[in-house]
């Protein structure tokens with residue numbers, strides 16, 4: 001147990017998350033910004049999250065967005081395109097070629113545009129909720145310089161770990 005003495009009035013054992021709120025963290029991720037500081041960029045390729053923030057150094061590889069971002073994108077784009085196809089078909093006299101080209105194109109472009117911001121927002125939410133390895137960063141009082149010291153106790157389930165499983169229970 002590592003005690004943090006931040007000042008004479010600070011309570012050392014309070015497990016309070018002092019970082020940004022979850023809406024702010026999600027908004028930062030949505031804008032391709034680090035959910036911790038809001039300055040560094042979150043992605044270094046289209047859907048590849050940086051190992052660590054280039055501005056504040058907080059480790060970002062703890063995220064496990066997995067299939068949630070595409071699920072959300074399919075849900076949103078599918079409803080918009082589906083509604084658009086039905087409404088234009090019923091209310092407007094649009095030619096078939098338009099229906100066969102415009103809506104698939106909109107679905108493709110909309111999905112590509114939404115996928116990275118959605119994944120960023122999911123990563124921001126996981127950070128704000130202290131999921132996976134993010135919990136050590138949040139517990140450290142939102143100070144990234146305290147992160148690596150406590151991070152040795154945090155491991156990902158089958159993910160990128162340094163092999164030091166401390167207190168992980170039975171194999």
Ligand SMILES: [Zn+2]
Nearest residue numbers: 034037053056
């Ligand atoms: Zn940062």
